Amino acid sequence: MDLLNTLVDKGLRRELPTREEALAVLATSDDDLLDVVAAAGKVRRQWFGRRVKLNYLVNLKSGLCPEDCSYCSQRLGSKAEILKYTWLKPDEASQAAAAGVAGGAKRVCLVASGRGPTDRDVDRVAQTIAAVKEANEGVEVCACLGLLSDGQAERLRGAGADAYNHNLNTSEATYAGITKTHTYADRVDTVQKAHAAGLSACSGLIAGMGESDEDLVDVVFSLRELDPDSVPVNFLIPMEGTPLAKEWNLTPQRCLRILAMVRFVCPDAEVRIAGGREVHLRSMQPLALNLANSIFLGDYLTSEGQAGKADLDMIADAGFVVEGADEVTLPEHRVDAAAGCGSHAARGCGSHEGQGCGSHEGGGGCGPCGTSEPAAESDEARTDPVAEPNEARTDLVAVRRRGAGTDLAPNA
Numbered sequence: 001m002d003l004l005n006t007l008v009d010k011g012l013r014r015e016l017p018t019r020e021e022a023l024a025v026l027a028t029s030d031d032d033l034l035d036v037v038a039a040a041g042k043v044r045r046q047w048f049g050r051r052v053k054l055n056y057l058v059n060l061k062s063g064l065c066p067e068d069c070s071y072c073s074q075r076l077g078s079k080a081e082i083l084k085y086t087w088l089k090p091d092e093a094s095q096a097a098a099a100g101v102a103g104g105a106k107r108v109c110l111v112a113s114g115r116g117p118t119d120r121d122v123d124r125v126a127q128t129i130a131a132v133k134e135a136n137e138g139v140e141v142c143a144c145l146g147l148l149s150d151g152q153a154e155r156l157r158g159a160g161a162d163a164y165n166h167n168l169n170t171s172e173a174t175y176a177g178i179t180k181t182h183t184y185a186d187r188v189d190t191v192q193k194a195h196a197a198g199l200s201a202c203s204g205l206i207a208g209m210g211e212s213d214e215d216l217v218d219v220v221f222s223l224r225e226l227d228p229d230s231v232p233v234n235f236l237i238p239m240e241g242t243p244l245a246k247e248w249n250l251t252p253q254r255c256l257r258i259l260a261m262v263r264f265v266c267p268d269a270e271v272r273i274a275g276g277r278e279v280h281l282r283s284m285q286p287l288a289l290n291l292a293n294s295i296f297l298g299d300y301l302t303s304e305g306q307a308g309k310a311d312l313d314m315i316a317d318a319g320f321v322v323e324g325a326d327e328v329t330l331p332e333h334r335v336d337a338a339a340g341c342g343s344h345a346a347r348g349c350g351s352h353e354g355q356g357c358g359s360h361e362g363g364g365g366c367g368p369c370g371t372s373e374p375a376a377e378s379d380e381a382r383t384d385p386v387a388e389p390n391e392a393r394t395d396l397v398a399v400r401r402r403g404a405g406t407d408l409a410p411n412a
């Protein structure tokens with residue numbers, strides 16, 4: 001297929017595909033799907049080999065958010081029956097993080113619901129970062145606290161944060177239909193603040209909110225321009241009690257095409273499968289490791305993921321290896337560029353080709369919207385016929401009831 005040969009060549013050279021080429025990936029037929037995965041897999045292996053980076057989420061503060069992001073179970077007015085709690089103490093967060101690190105995670109993502117942190121919140125998170133780093137030598141810490149005010153990114157960087165996550169989520173054109181309490185420009189601004197402060201930028205999207213192919217290509221091209229080091233790809237988990245509860249728009253095949261398109265557009269960025277992996281990719285998760293080089297281990301913010309052991313087994317069975325704490329995640333050219341910028345703390349956090357320092361990254365809101373996991377399938381689910389495309393798989397969505405904010409052990 002000429003299209004795929006062209007995209008592989010461009011990906012190996014870190015050359016931007018055209019919008020038409022990116023759209024064509026999303027429009028490929030099921031007959032061509034394995035060829036698409038194989039082509040994007042070549043690009044993935046060129047920059048990341050067969051390594052899979054594991055990341056671990058710690059929800060520092062859950063629910064009760066004043067913002068109205070339609071996809072989010074923690075939003076204003078959400079009827080989702082999620083865990084709701086205020087700030088974890090530093091030692092509680094550190095304990096949760098340690099479980100993820102023991103399970104193989106090299107990055108811990110400290111996430112808090114809310115529009116953005118107060119200066120007091122930043123102090124609090126600074127103490128938590130110190131506790132996590134003291135107890136887990138060499139761990140990378142990413143903060144995800146919402147919109148940042150002037151100076152806060154620098155304070156987080158000074159406190160030892162390696163990265164900051166803020167997702168763009170969707171295209172600029174559709175953003176106002178998803179969230180009314182802040183803007184797309186607010187999100188871009190926070191990513192740029194994080195990058196300017198020397199934090200490794202992490203910014204991605206949520207697919208499955210009713211957007212068009214053009215919207216998906218728009219947001220991924222915007223991300224390429226912001227040039228984050230990591231790009232989380234969330235697949236919407238339509239949580240009951242949120243405005244998007246009926247938006248079951250994704251199939252495993254669609255998810256694979258989206259991941260392939262992201263890989264072709266952002267060939268040397270850490271592409272991470274985030275929320276919705278188990279719900280939407282289902283038994284196709286191992287195939288997706290040919291496209292993404294990073295996943296979350298265990299549970300998500302407000303929903304449960306598959307058992308951490310199942311994540312590790314899947315990686316090994318598919319012929320991939322968990323990236324070690326002493327391995328550098330990003331390709332050398334990105335690391336060198338970061339060093340040239342005098343930024344980025346942690347090993348493994350890369351840089352930004354081409355565009356000097358002090359810029360980039362978009363992000364916004366909170367990280368991986370909650371997702372679930374195929375906890376053990378019920379007898380009823382096992383006897384169901386094969387799921388039709390776009391069937392609502394509410395049987396695969398489980399609200400998180402363990403780990404941070406509970407007395408039960410975390411899943412890692």
Ligand code: SF4
Binds near residue numbers: 065075115
């Ligand atoms: S994504 Fe973040 S800012 Fe938006 S409603 Fe959820 S917790 Fe609040």
